[in-house]
Every structure is written in C-alpha cells, then in structure tokens.
Amino acid sequence: MEAIAVRGLNFSYGSTQILKQIDFTVPESRFAVLLGQNGAGKSTLLKLLLGELSPSEKNGRISIFERDIRQFKNWKSLSYVPQSGMASCQNFPASVEEIVQANLYAQIGLFRFAGKREKGQVRQALLQVGMKDYAKQLIGRLSGGQQQKVLLARALVSQPRLLILDEPATGMDEQSTEDFYRLVKRINLEQGVTVLMVTHDRKRLEAFADDIWLLKDGDLELIRAGEGECAHGDL
Numbered sequence: 520m521e522a523i524a525v526r527g528l529n530f531s532y533g534s535t536q537i538l539k540q541i542d543f544t545v546p547e548s549r550f551a552v553l554l555g556q557n558g559a560g561k562s563t564l565l566k567l568l569l570g571e572l573s574p575s576e577k578n579g580r581i582s583i584f585e586r587d588i589r590q591f592k593n594w595k596s597l598s599y600v601p602q603s604g605m606a607s608c609q610n611f612p613a614s615v616e617e618i619v620q621a622n623l624y625a626q627i628g629l630f631r632f633a634g635k636r637e638k639g640q641v642r643q644a645l646l647q648v649g650m651k652d653y654a655k656q657l658i659g660r661l662s663g664g665q666q667q668k669v670l671l672a673r674a675l676v677s678q679p680r681l682l683i684l685d686e687p688a689t690g691m692d693e694q695s696t697e698d699f700y701r702l703v704k705r706i707n708l709e710q711g712v713t714v715l716m717v718t719h720d721r722k723r724l725e726a727f728a729d730d731i732w733l734l735k736d737g738d739l740e741l742i743r744a745g746e747g748e749c750a751h752g753d754l
C-alpha cells in the first residue's frame with residue numbers, strides 16, 4: 520500500500536509557483552527523506568500533506584493511505600514532529616507527560632482526566648524514546664535534544680502509521696542527532712511506521728533512509744530508491 524501518493528501536483532503562492540507537476544510516492548513502512556535548499560518548498564509540500572494547505576482540484580491529487588486527502592478523515596493515523604518545536608516555549612508550565620498526553624485529547628476529551636489506559640500509553644511512548652524518567656519534569660528544563668524526543672513521544676502516543684518530521688534535529692549536537700535518527704529508524708523497522716523526514720542532513724541520513732527525494736526548482740526527483748529494507752546495522 521502507498522502511505523503517500525501525490526500525482527501531478529502544482530502549487531503557487533499568488534503568482535509564484537512553488538511545486539510544478541510533482542509526482543511523489545512513499546510506500547507503507549518505508550523511510551523516505553526529502554531534501555532541498557532553503558525556500559525550495561519542502562514545508563509547503565508538508566503542509567499540503569498535512570491538509571493545512573489544499574490544492575484546487577485541477578492542480579493535482581494527494582492520497583494518504585490510498586484515500587484522496589479531500590475525503591481523508593483518519594488524521595489520527597498521521598503524526599507530525601515540527602522543527603525545534605518547543606524552542607519558543609522555554610517557560611511553558613507543562614510537564615513532559617502533559618505534553619505527550621495532549622495528543623490524546625481526541626481520545627480523552629478536553630476536560631476529562633486521563634485514565635489508566637491513557638497513562639499507560641503515555642508511559643509506553645516515553646519509554647520508546649528513552650524519556651520515561653523525565654515524565655514529571657517541566658518541558659522547559661530539558662535540552663533541545665531531549666525536547667525533540669518528547670515531541671517524538673507525543674507524535675507516537677496516538678500510534679500513527681505515518682510519521683512526518685520537519686528537520687527534527689535542528690540545533691542538536693552530533694551525537695544527539697545520530698541518536699535521534701537511530702531512534703526514528705528503530706521505530707520505522709520495529710513498528711512498520713512509515714517515515715517522511717525533511718532534512719538538510721543528507722550525508723548522515725543515507726545510512727538510515729530507504730528513498731531519498733530532492734526538491735529543486737519546483738521539481739521533485741527520486742535520487743535514491745531503496746528496497747524498503749535499509750536495516751541499520753546496530754540499532
């Protein structure tokens with residue numbers, strides 16, 4: 520099955536065309552990377568995939584898990600990790616577990632307390648990213664790398680089938696970056712979660728990615744096609 524299928528997509532801001540007739544496919548369980556220079560249109564493409572922007576009908580077709588995005592309802596199956604997501608929230612008075620739990624509000628309801636099941640889900644997500652011992656800490660007290668792991672747990676808590684990450688390692692040191700990519704790869708391999716990651720870090724991600732796409736001058740090109748079995752030696 521294709522997790523993402525884009526056919527003949529055009530997109531413009533006013534008279535400036537950003538995407539020109541692009542075709543783009545991410546098969547289920549693949550780890551795909553999207554490269555491109557600043558301003559190439561990567562975030563614009565992600566916004567289109569996340570339903571924040573919509574193309575007019577004559578400007579192409581986007582399908583998520585083989586359903587046209589205009590009819591797609593199962594948004595729970597898709598999670599997003601933003602770039603430096605907590606950077607502007609250093610004084611945000613929320614604990615790590617509250618940040619993760621917030622992604623379960625659709626399940627819990629906004630004004631109810633989390634039950635045993637939800638608390639278990641939060642614990643499991645924090646365990647997956649190695650942040651279980653930080654559950655009660657204030658998010659603003661953590662390092663940038665730890666905060667990004669919490670945002671990854673937040674994305675995983677709803678058990679998505681597709682994980683979209685926008686330059687998730689921006690500002691991290693070398694070791695934290697490597698650890699973060701390794702963690703995402705492990706989730707991809709062990710749980711079969713499809714991954715699409717926007718990055719400038721081609722060199723390091725070559726070891727983790729199956730497919731590598733390059734967005735340039737409005738065109739999207741598959742510059743390395745994997746077999747879907749890019750296992751990384753010692754995860």
Ligand SMILES: Nc1ncnc2c1ncn2[C@@H]1O[C@H](COP(=O)(O)OP(=O)(O)OP(=O)(O)O)[C@@H](O)[C@H]1O
Nearest residue numbers: 532533535537555556557558559560561562563564
């Ligand atoms: N809301 C908007 N209105 C008009 N132009 C926009 C808007 N958002 C982005 N752009 C322009 O569209 C182009 C693509 O922007 P986009 O943010 O998608 O690029 P990007 O590849 O994600 O860049 P970066 O790597 O710097 O994050 C840029 O020239 C940008 O200035």
